Amino acid sequence: MHRLLIMLPVLVSAAIVLTPDPAQAHEPTCQRRDTTVTLTPDSAVRYRIAGWMCRPARPTNTVQVLMSGFTYDHKYWxxxxxxxxxxxxxxxAGTAIYTVDRVGVGVSDRPPADEVTVLAEAFVAHQLVQQLRRGPSGFQHVIGVGHSYGSAIWMIEAANHHDVDALILxxxxxxxxxxxxxxxxxxxxxxxxxxxxxxxxxxxxxxTKPGARGRSFYYLPGADKAALALDEQTKATGTSGxxxxxxxxxxxSYSRNITVPVLLVVGDHxxxxxxxxxxxxxxxxxxxCARERDYYPTNTPVYAAVVPKAGHSINGHRTAAAMQSSLVGAWARTAFSHHAVAWSRCQA
Structure with a gap:
């Protein structure tokens, strides 16, 4: 059994606040680490992004950066x-994690709604990647990990900037x-x-309207009731943009410009x-694979995995361990060597 992880080194060239965070008290190795970003390359307006840096027990040179879906913040993870x-x-599993409240959600700043678009958030993700790589404690490998809308952010980021080493979508x-x-x-x-x-x-x-998340994002026969209840209680916002x-x-045109290994994970419901x-x-x-392979370049390694008895928000289902352990954790450690493992590689 393998598992998935992510961590962040010191973010440089940005204002950072590092404090223990009560909301992550159940993740004892995580600390609050904020930074500031702009929504476009030519903007002078900076917005605060709330982040949590989580370190495994042993040193690692790989960090996974987690982006949540629409109306979710970092609590999804x-x-x-x-x-x-x-x-x-x-x-x-031994890798590092940096999880954030995307701009506009959770305790991060809230710009005007029409300015918070997937293109703006892809540029924000690019800034985070660059900050993670800089300095003496910078990471050698950065993996973009997304859920739903968060996956869309990473696809555009990887296509436009080519600065991540792998994607888990x-x-x-x-x-x-x-x-x-x-x-x-x-x-x-x-x-x-x-x-x-x-x-x-x-x-x-x-x-989402009260009580709507179950029918919108879950396969109810496979959902964990406590997780669904918590999802309702901790829901976040989305924007018109x-x-x-x-x-x-x-x-x-975006996926055909992605050149790093990609793991696609979907719930079968x-x-x-x-x-x-x-x-x-x-x-x-x-x-x-049959649906997705042709959307990527023939020399881009594409893998696929299906989580059984799971709906859209996989982490709230009882079978989520299939993604957390046997799939994503192991794949993250072998993505750079392309060794054959338990998931399916999509043939070009």
């Missing part, structure tokens, strides 16, 4: 649907199920109307990615 969190599994394939996309959209409302957001987020910020641009990464009636098959890794 601490859901314990399988009995332990993604972060805990990663630390046990969960819950995001090139073809989506439009029926479920419409259902998710119908389950949104203005964050200012939600009792969980009494601090009145700016106009254009949305969140994200909604308008989140499908941009499905443009093949992910209603946003899978629909038998529409021909969107994802019950097996072979089916995922």
């Amino acid at each position: 601490s859901l314990t649907g399988s009995g332990r969190s993604y972060v805990s599994a990663a630390l046990q 969960t819950g995001y394939l090139h073809q989506a199920n439009p029926v479920q996309q419409a259902a998710v959209a119908a389950g949104l409302h203005q964050a200012s109307e939600d009792p969980l957001f009494a601090n009145s987020p700016p106009p254009g910020y949305v969140t 994200q909604r308008a641009t989140m499908n941009l990464a499905r443009d093949p 992910d209603a946003l990615s899978c629909d038998i009636a529409a021909g969107l098959l994802c019950s097996t890794a072979k089916q995922v």
